[in-house]
Amino acid sequence: KNQVEQSPQSLIILEGKNCTLQCNYTVSPFSNLRWYKQDTGRGPVSLTIMTFSENTKSNGRYTATLDADTKQSSLHITASQLSDSASYICVVSKAPYSGAGSYQLTFGKGTKLSVIP
């Protein structure tokens, strides 16, 4: 079964500290992996998209890594700010040549990050 598991479920860190969120997936065959940020009461916003050949991608203070061999990804947040408080969702898409539709995405349940002063 195609699954995306995220850990931890929730995390509280002090402002200015770094943190790393984890994502393990079983989706196969793999096309790409996405990290989204979802503020409370808002829609998800894309942070990064990584394809099979990419193992690191940065977007400002956010750096995502991908190990397609072990089917693991991480999102590292540097020098956290209060505005980083949100849910972070890992999403994996299946390669359409597998017979899956190109529209298919498997969403993780998210990690809820709280940054406190």
Added chain:
Amino acid sequence: NAGVTQTPKFRILKIGQSMTLQCTQDMNHNYMYWYRQDPGMGLKLIYYSVGAGITDKGEVPNGYNVSRSTTEDFPLRLELAAPSQTSVYFCASSSKGPGLGAYEQYFGPGTRLTVT
């Protein structure tokens, strides 16, 4: 540039009532999607469309209907609302299918629906 807009933001329905959730995008995207997000769960695909006049079921289509008469609009219809349809609904769009490559998917702000 508004992106993806949804109306209404909030709605309370009684069991058995019907309603339409509106979704509009101004990016000329071919692909549009409806998802629901239940507390503590990942987003689930309800219906999707790959272009005007073409729609298909996702993972959880029961109790819903869609139409796509224009590129911009993708309304979601709830018939005979049930408490199990209490959720937050998100509309999204992309230029191409996300499985085809690094095509961004843009989400609307969501509609919070309660059925009592």
